[in-house]
Amino acid sequence: MTMVIKRSAATKLRNLLALSGAGTVVFTGICVYKENAKFYSSVIMPTMHKILEPETAHNLAVTTLERRLLPKSKFKDPENLSVNVFGLxxxxxxxxxxxxxxxxxxxxGLWDIGFGFVEVGSVTPRPQPGNDQPxxxxxxxxxxxxNRFGFNSEGHDVVLARVKAIKAANPKAILGVNLGKNRTSPDAAQDYAQGVKVFGPLADYLVINVSSPNxxxxxxxxxREELKKIIGTALEARSQMTRKVPILLKVAPDLSEDDREDIALVVNTKEWQIDGLIVSNTTTSRPKNLESKWQxxxxGLSGRPLREKSTQTIREFYKLTQGKIPIIGVGGIFNGSDAIEKMQAGASLIQxxxxxxxxxxxxxxxxKAELSRAMAHNQVDSLVELIGSDHRMQ
Known part of the structure; x- marks a missing residue:
């Protein structure tokens, strides 16, 4: 009789655990489907951080999005978030x-979850493994x-095949390609020019990345002189094409005032005038208030510690280019307020x-939702009214 009771109790416990597990799975699935931001930030992401090394978690995220396992975002972009930049x-x-x-x-998969545009890369002409792990x-x-990845890339040929398939299936979705140079390349300018020739016919814009610290x-x-050669060679490669793909330059946040002025002098000159700037890449500096043992x-450091520095760099480049060269603002954006800050400093788009x-x-x-609500609350009808507004108030 005792044995029967014990077995019955054990069975009930197993059933309870199974039911609890199933309930957890169902609850998690509902939260994922409903895009529950709090559940992600307080449960899913911290759990992943505890059980997965950073690069493993990153690769899992890419694979999940590659297989389009996440539900499409149900948020419909309101008209006040639309903006025309680079003719797009x-x-x-x-x-x-x-x-x-x-x-x-x-x-x-990235378009599925609501991004207005996707930038892939950096892509190098030849495949290379990047730096050693971790x-x-x-x-x-x-x-x-x-991160200190060091331009790990499968190379032009492999990425080109994917870009062709992506653009064929999604001709209206905006795709940028970020170009890098091979670590041992003897001629950086030719590496970037080759990227222009390979991806120029397909990409919606191209980026010359000369600002990675790795x-x-x-x-x-x-x-100044190096930049003239690289931009000049890239623009010459583009001039031989039937399609004038926008070419952008990605810069570092660790530039001195003289460095910024030199870059502005080049890109403001008609001979080397590009279509846009991406401000900024990661920083090699380390704020004194960092707490992590990995500091x-x-x-290159990114995320919240980069926010103020990148915003100030955007502000400086907007002034130096007199607002005539569109800027994509990057660095420490976590919410609508951060996005507004970048745009008021001079960014037309953010990443x-x-x-x-x-x-x-x-x-x-x-x-997107916080940005749209803030605009409506302040009776701002268009993003154009936000872009560079800090400078107009001075």
Whole structure:
């Protein structure tokens, strides 16, 4: 009799655990389907951080989006979020920064969750593995990330095949390609020009990335003479094409005043005038208030610790270019207020990356909804009214 009772109790316990597990799965599924931002930021993302190393979690996120396992966002972009930049109409100004989808695997999944545009890369002409692991560090206490990937890339040929398929299936979705140079390349200008020739016929815009801190000597290419050669060679490659694809330059936040003035002098000159700037890449500086044990790791720091520095760099470049060259603002954007701050400083579009690592996919909708509501509350009808408004009040 005792044995029967024990077995019955054990069976009930197993059934209870199974029911609890099933309930947890169902509840989680409902929260994912409903894009529950709080559940992601307080449960899903912290759990992933506890059980997965940063690069493993990153690869899992890319694979999930590549296979389009997440439900499509149900948020419909309101008209006040649409903006025309580079001759393109963006349904909303929120894009994913280069570095997340390096090899153009996840673009369709990223559009599914609400991004207004996707930038893939950096893509190098020849495949290269990048730096040794570990090369990605999560600064949880600071909501920041340090990476030293070093332009790991499958190369032009592999990425080109994917871009062709993506654009064929999604001709109206906006796709940018970020171009890098090979680590051992003897001629950086030719690497970038090759990227223009390969991706120019397909991409909606191209980015010359000379600001990653993880490829030796790359940031020195932001000097005046080096930049003239790189931009000039890229523009010459574009001139031989039937399609004038917009070409942007991505710059670092760690530039001196003289450095910024040199860059502005080049891009303001007709001979080397590009179509836009991306401000900014990651920073090699380390704010004194960082708390994470990973703060001393080498590489580029992104996320919240970069927010103020990137905003100030946007502000400076907007002034130096007199607002005539569109800017994509990047660095520490986690909510609608951060987005507004970047746009008021001079950004026409914004990009996020680190916020996805801490807040999960719903952060895209959060930023868009908060931005739209703030505009409506302040009777701002168009993003154009926001862009550079800090400067008009001075």
């Amino acid at each position: 109409k963006f349904s909303n100004p929120v894009g994913i920064a280069a570095g997340f989808d390096k090899d153009a695997r996840a673009a369709c 090369r990605l560090f999560r600064l949880s206490e600071d909501q920041g990330v340090i 490829t030796p000597g790359l940031r020195s290419l932001q000097g 001393a790791e080498s590489g 996020i990356y680190s916020a996805m690592a801490f807040e999960g996919p719903p952060v895209v909708t959060t930023i």
